[in-house]
Amino acid sequence: MENNQPKHDLSRKNSITTTATVDGATDSVGPGEVGAGTGRIPVSWDLEADVVVIGAGAAGLPAAIKAVEGGASVIVVETNYDIGGHAIISGGNTPLGGGTSAQRKYGIEDSPDLVFRDLTDWSIVQPNGWPDYRYNDRAVMRAFADHCAPTYEFLVANGADFKDVPPDNQGGHNLGNSAPRENHAVWTKGAGPESPNNRAGTGLIRPLENSARAKGVKFLLNYKMTSLIRKGQNTGRVLGITAQHTPRVMPGQTTPLKSFRSDGNIDSTKPAMSIRARKAVIIATGGMTSNLNFRRMFDPRLTEVLTVAGEPYTFQDASGELAAMAIGASLWGFANQTLENGDNIRTQRVLATKWNYMTWELEFPLFPLVRATGLAVKDWHNLILVNQVGKRFYDETKGDYPHGNVYNEINPYTPNDYRNNERIDYHPSKYNFFNAAVAMNEYSGPPDYSAGPLWAIFDADAVARNKWKVTPPYVDPDGYFFSADTLTELASKIKNEYQAKPMKGETLRATVERYNSFVDAGEDPDFGKPKPKYKIQTPPFYAAWATPNVHDTRSGLRINAKCQVMDMNGQVIPGLYCGGESAGGFNQHGLGRCTTQGYIAGINAAAEKSDE
Numbered sequence: 001m002e003n004n005q006p007k008h009d010l011s012r013k014n015s016i017t018t019t020a021t022v023d024g025a026t027d028s029v030g031p032g033e034v035g036a037g038t039g040r041i042p043v044s045w046d047l048e049a050d051v052v053v054i055g056a057g058a059a060g061l062p063a064a065i066k067a068v069e070g071g072a073s074v075i076v077v078e079t080n081y082d083i084g085g086h087a088i089i090s091g092g093n094t095p096l097g098g099g100t101s102a103q104r105k106y107g108i109e110d111s112p113d114l115v116f117r118d119l120t121d122w123s124i125v126q127p128n129g130w131p132d133y134r135y136n137d138r139a140v141m142r143a144f145a146d147h148c149a150p151t152y153e154f155l156v157a158n159g160a161d162f163k164d165v166p167p168d169n170q171g172g173h174n175l176g177n178s179a180p181r182e183n184h185a186v187w188t189k190g191a192g193p194e195s196p197n198n199r200a201g202t203g204l205i206r207p208l209e210n211s212a213r214a215k216g217v218k219f220l221l222n223y224k225m226t227s228l229i230r231k232g233q234n235t236g237r238v239l240g241i242t243a244q245h246t247p248r249v250m251p252g253q254t255t256p257l258k259s260f261r262s263d264g265n266i267d268s269t270k271p272a273m274s275i276r277a278r279k280a281v282i283i284a285t286g287g288m289t290s291n292l293n294f295r296r297m298f299d300p301r302l303t304e305v306l307t308v309a310g311e312p313y314t315f316q317d318a319s320g321e322l323a324a325m326a327i328g329a330s331l332w333g334f335a336n337q338t339l340e341n342g343d344n345i346r347t348q349r350v351l352a353t354k355w356n357y358m359t360w361e362l363e364f365p366l367f368p369l370v371r372a373t374g375l376a377v378k379d380w381h382n383l384i385l386v387n388q389v390g391k392r393f394y395d396e397t398k399g400d401y402p403h404g405n406v407y408n409e410i411n412p413y414t415p416n417d418y419r420n421n422e423r424i425d426y427h428p429s430k431y432n433f434f435n436a437a438v439a440m441n442e443y444s445g446p447p448d449y450s451a452g453p454l455w456a457i458f459d460a461d462a463v464a465r466n467k468w469k470v471t472p473p474y475v476d477p478d479g480y481f482f483s484a485d486t487l488t489e490l491a492s493k494i495k496n497e498y499q500a501k502p503m504k505g506e507t508l509r510a511t512v513e514r515y516n517s518f519v520d521a522g523e524d525p526d527f528g529k530p531k532p533k534y535k536i537q538t539p540p541f542y543a544a545w546a547t548p549n550v551h552d553t554r555s556g557l558r559i560n561a562k563c564q565v566m567d568m569n570g571q572v573i574p575g576l577y578c579g580g581e582s583a584g585g586f587n588q589h590g591l592g593r594c595t596t597q598g599y600i601a602g603i604n605a606a607a608e609k610s611d612e
């Protein structure tokens with residue numbers, strides 16, 4: 001047995017226990033019990049707690065804290081080497097309103113009813129015409145509206161560091177039109193190694209971790225939940241989980257990465273674990289967009305060439321959804337994933353590194369994996385974007401995404417009024433970049449007819465203008481950055497696992513010559529780029545990876561107002577909760593919905609009757 005006995009003293013009722021088990025989590029079945037999914041009921045469990053939370057991100061940490069505050073013992077199981085998920089490397093912009101103390105302090109009127117009305121308003125559309133709130137589940141929205149302000153106060157009480165400024169509408173999406181609701185977590189760049197990539201989300205997430213540990217939550221890091229164990233085949237309570245050891249060793253290193261804090265960690269290297277949840281399991285695994293097949297259920301265009309924002313720190317691999325579906329859970333709110341929320345697929349302003357949602361710090365613990373900081377683009381006039389064939393396909397300056405509706409975007413705003421559609425800055429062509437980017441081209445072929453990568457093409461003048469450093473570790477020459485003295489040579493050098501065929505030199509040369517003629521003419525008749533500024537003419541020439549990202553998961557497991565997971569018959573699966581991006585029915589970007597649903601799930605999970 002591993003030495004994972006908890007160090008603090010808890011009563012038997014609330015304790016986290018470790019017991020001897022038959023080898024492996026899945027070997028034996030209790031009398032008369034068949035188990036479910038791939039997880040079978042073990043004779044004895046490796047670990048036990050009242051509430052087992054899967055995932056230590058924006059939903060998981062609040063869930064764990066609320067559960068422990070509700071008197072439950074709690075184990076958080078996290079597959080990564082450290083806590084935080086996407087949330088710790090997020091921008092930390094946190095949409096929570098409904099009458100928060102921050103809103104009151106700055107004289108902003110808001111209420112749960114206003115939040116509810118906003119987030120169920122059918123008449124609101126984004127600048128590309130797609131509706132923000134039309135397909136939201138009303139029961140899930142009501143629960144969010146009612147718990148939004150309490151969640152904000154809870155985050156602050158547990159140390160979340162928000163800027164003391166009036167809540168605004170900056171950095172968020174799908175916040176509702178009636179009141180400013182965006183709060184901004186603070187993290188000072190370079191303040192310390194507790195931030196994996198110096199991101200503002202750390203100012204929200206590390207304090208929650210600290211609070212959870214101080215309140216007695218235990219963390220089982222480097223373990224991935226692989227299945228849920230339910231009493232019967234699609235019937236009865238969820239009893240626990242199985243998990244597998246998933247230490248992360250970076251290329252060129254021999255020892256696994258270590259978490260920033262280790263107090264309260266359950267130390268184990270056992271290959272597999274069974275963990276009993278006496279009251280409930282909470283799925284807070286962060287969604288499904290890193291799972292190629294799962295995401296293509298919603299949009300077949302999202303082929304493997306696309307990476308996901310937040311990778312490779314953590315992955316939205318649908319493991320929560322799949323484990324719950326294996327014991328009968330239903331998915332919910334498919335439209336919210338399929339509709340073109342601009343930030344579901346986005347082109348990023350970072351080049352020459354595979355995971356190009358943000359630039360990477362040299363100190364980022366996963367730097368040996370990401371291999372390059374990347375080059376930040378400030379002005380799309382410095383380059384052209386071509387597809388894998390070597391052809392331009394859209395106005396590069398329109399690569400940004402339409403954000404969801406925010407405060408005051410529709411003005412005047414009359415709730416549920418058909419005229420709201422006419423009052424937005426409606427510009428579908430401005431926001432079709434990503435549709436053109438994932439459209440088929442001459443190289444698209446079987447099996448999936450992928451559009452392939454996008455390449456930014458620029459010259460030595462652009463490098464000088466931007467003061468880009470075009471050597472490692474700023475660029476990744478291993479498939480994501482190339483240079484040559486001629487365009488023909490450059491095209492022939494582009495080799496990447498997603499590039500279907502070599503780019504033809506004459507195609508790239510013709511594309512650049514045509515573009516240069518547009519600079520002379522002062523207009524772009526092909527794609528309407530406004531007054532193209534710079535020719536691409538001075539060697540060396542460069543090709544840098546610029547492929548779009550998938551961003552959010554907006555559809556997931558069906559939950560009710562208490563965040564209980566529902567089955568295909570619309571019945572609650574006893575003992576199973578879900579919050580955050582793995583939960584369906586709620587079209588909003590990010591931290592607001594995730595923290596709030598974690599808060600709700602934690603309260604209700606702790607209030608469950610123990611199965612003892």
Ligand SMILES: Cc1cc2nc3c(=O)[nH]c(=O)nc-3n(C[C@H](O)[C@H](O)[C@H](O)COP(=O)(O)OP(=O)(O)OC[C@H]3O[C@@H](n4cnc5c(N)ncnc54)[C@H](O)[C@@H]3O)c2cc1C
Pocket residue numbers: 054055056057058059060077078079080083084085086087088089090091092093094095171172223224225226284285286287309310311314315317319320357358579580581582589590591592594
């Ligand atoms: C770069 C970036 C910037 C962002 N900026 C903002 C912003 O400014 N404002 C905003 O509102 N939103 C932002 N978001 C979105 C926001 O961070 C996410 O919506 C939010 O973190 C999702 O919370 P979650 O708990 O569902 O998932 P996460 O926070 O990702 O946490 C999920 C955790 O579950 C773990 N996990 C997954 N599967 C398993 C398993 N089987 N077993 C054990 N553990 C598992 C993962 O490793 C991860 O740690 C940003 C996202 C990214 C990637």
